[in-house]
Amino acid sequence: MVVRGGLQSKRRRERVTTLIAFLFVTLFALMVLFPLWWIFRSSLMTNPEIGTLNMLPSRWLVSNYPEALKVFTYFKFLGNTMTIVVPCVVFGTITAIFCGYSFARLYFRGRSFVFGLCIASLLLPPVVTLIPLYIGWIRILGLGGTYWPLILPYLTGGGAFNIFLIRQFIMSVPREMDEAAKIDGAGRMRILLQILVPSIKPAIIVVALFIFIGIWNDVLQQTVYITKQEMNTIALGLKRFTGSYGTDWRLAMASTCMSIVPGILVYLICQKYFVEGIVVTGMKN
């Protein structure tokens, strides 16, 4: 009897703490969402109304969007951004798979040394090497005025972190699966493509998403390497709103909202795998 009573009060207490936790989380979630709502509501208002505390527009000025498109050539910018993003994501992910596979499954002398160099490079801030890389791309290779300096670095396994991630995932696949396939006469490529790749699908999606976010978030590299107006990406297109005094906020906010959408869509599509992928990264670091 006593034990049951204790359990019941414990369960009740737990329910109360869960409720308090839920309220706190809701409060914070609202705080996180507030800026997003604010720019969305601003994108549908007149400039004077933006400065008020109205949570909703008095008239929903959807016409701000077509007007914004006249100064902010969204689809052109999106196309330019995708010209960088698509090859980076595709080839970055493919090379990451091969490199990660090598580190996880294939033995050669000096492997742990090379892998150590790979991990150490995670600690090197990319900003530090910006100058020599700029000299290399522009002065030595003459790639100024092209997207290559932004694309080529991603063709090297998409960066050490992504290689590391793929390696960890492949290592978590039991070796017996490789052995069994080998006995059945499968070659290395078949083992990789037909056994390992399907079983590390979440990792592959996470890597693709990370590469996407990396480019999507980048401002500095694009500022340095993109010098022609007609090559501007979304980030650089938005940047033009900041230069002038007396920003037209409703157009700036309409453009900002449009810029946010593709990233959110990609995230929502990948979300299921994404959480799974992060769980394993967190476990293995």
Next chain:
Amino acid sequence: MSRMARQEARAAKLFLIPAFCGLTFLTYLPLIAVFALSFFKWTAIMPQPIFVGLNNYVKLFTRDMFFWTSIKVTVLYALLTVGVSMIYTLSIAMLLNRKMPARGFFRAVFYVPYIIPAMAMYMSWALLYNPDFGVFNALLASQGIQKIGFLSDSRFIIPSISLIAVWASGNLIVIFLAGLGNVPRVYHEAAEIDGANGWQRFVNITMPCMTPIVFYNLLLSLIANMQVVVPSLIYAGSNRTTYPEYTFMSFLMYRTGFINNDLSYASAISFVFFLIIGFFTLILFTTSKSWLFYEGGDR
């Protein structure tokens, strides 16, 4: 057997060509190059670099009025941002680490700011912080309080842009949650039988098990925040000498190299920047030995 081993090694090296190129040409050679270039003088108009020994460093440490400021504001910003975002994300992760309705939804909500492109994010906050059109100043005005220049008053610049970074740090929540999910339940159950209360279990079980992940997040977010540059590119673009609070180290390097076209002097700044980040990383690694806990044995 040895033929197979040789074949395996050959395949490994073939597959690793991309990583090898990346490490050589995009990481380690440029690091050497940045160090070498810092001993030369090479501006945009000069066809050939000229060796000048330690001149760049002497100028940097003795005559450059921006240099010390840039170290100060960068370190201040990074410590503030890392500290606050660690507390924020770990607390939210702790709260979310229980059965509650809409858990997945909340996790997604906290992650969303991280997906927003940096440029769009800083544009949005430029509006929120704006003295005439921003919500914060509208709120202050409705209370009869004077306007605050969140992005133009030197007392507010660093906290204001730090808040933006904290807002966007939701990716850490997802990593922390993954870690919390891996704390073995048996430990908690055993402690509960021994009569440990919630706080005792947090201090003696959850925290020790979480230290590797805290370390990982601390390290990566410190390195990321030390490199802060986008707020300066956007907010300080037109009046960049007015506010010393915007001269972060990366920005100083960018301005020297790409606006003033002095690539060699910018290399010296880059290398000092590298040493400073290395110094902080080293501190983290050496102190971590005393508080890092690795679970031995199982798993």
